[in-house]
Amino acid sequence: MNAINITKADIGRKVRMSDGKTLTIEGWDDEDRILPVHLGGSVYRKTDGGTLIDGLAHISAFIESEDMNDKQSLTLEVGKYYRMRNGRKAIVTCDSGANPFGGEDDKFPLNGYADGFEAGICWTAKGKTSGWNSECDIIGAWVEPQRIMGWLAICSADNGQIIYPGRQMHPTAAIALEANPNAIACIEIDVLEGAGLEGEVA
Numbered sequence: 001m002n003a004i005n006i007t008k009a010d011i012g013r014k015v016r017m018s019d020g021k022t023l024t025i026e027g028w029d030d031e032d033r034i035l036p037v038h039l040g041g042s043v044y045r046k047t048d049g050g051t052l053i054d055g056l057a058h059i060s061a062f063i064e065s066e067d068m069n070d071k072q073s074l075t076l077e078v079g080k081y082y083r084m085r086n087g088r089k090a091i092v093t094c095d096s097g098a099n100p101f102g103g104e105d106d107k108f109p110l111n112g113y114a115d116g117f118e119a120g121i122c123w124t125a126k127g128k129t130s131g132w133n134s135e136c137d138i139i140g141a142w143v144e145p146q147r148i149m150g151w152l153a154i155c156s157a158d159n160g161q162i163i164y165p166g167r168q169m170h171p172t173a174a175i176a177l178e179a180n181p182n183a184i185a186c187i188e189i190d191v192l193e194g195a196g197l198e199g200e201v202a
Contacts, residue, residue, distance in 0.1 A: 004049045006037050019057040020140045052168050055146050081142035086135035089142050090114035145193040152187050153180035
């Protein structure tokens with residue numbers, strides 16, 4: 001893992017995850033000394049960007065530029081899969097090359113398709129679809145999401161709120177309950193990383 005030190009001052013900064021995704025540090029949990037860094041939803045990490053569960057993506061670096069392709073040399077290739085800014089999977093299916101007659105076609109020579117889009121998409125050689133940061137811009141190579149599996153103990157706080165102690169998953173229900181003897185329930189988790197973050201049903 002890269003050496004990284006995250007503090008409260010980094011709230012609002014964008015980070016690159018080890019799986020290629022871009023997330024924003026949205027908050028800080030002062031009550032959690034193990035996983036205080038909040039990346040939105042139920043995603044928390046350590047101050048060094050690490051996790052408590054093997055296989056989950058860790059924070060690998062801060063991103064200083066909104067357009068990652070300006071800092072990285074991303075060469076798009078026909079037949080390869082890529083991640084768009086909106087997180088969806090896309091494939092470049094053809095390169096129409098330079099227009100021998102000149103004109104606007106030279107600006108978007110790469111054509112392809114994306115998951116969830118009925119029509120095709122055209123990109124520049126750097127993966128842009130327009131002059132501004134579009135949700136369809138290509139920002140990196142596609143990395144298949146990790147499957148998250150385990151058991152999560154649920155407890156009730158004194159004020160009646162439901163809490164997830166340490167937000168730690170366990171390999172079996174028995175281990176989860178042993179680690180949390182005051183649990184009121186135990187839930188089995190088996191989802192792909194990112195499921196439900198865009199409002200879809202997991």
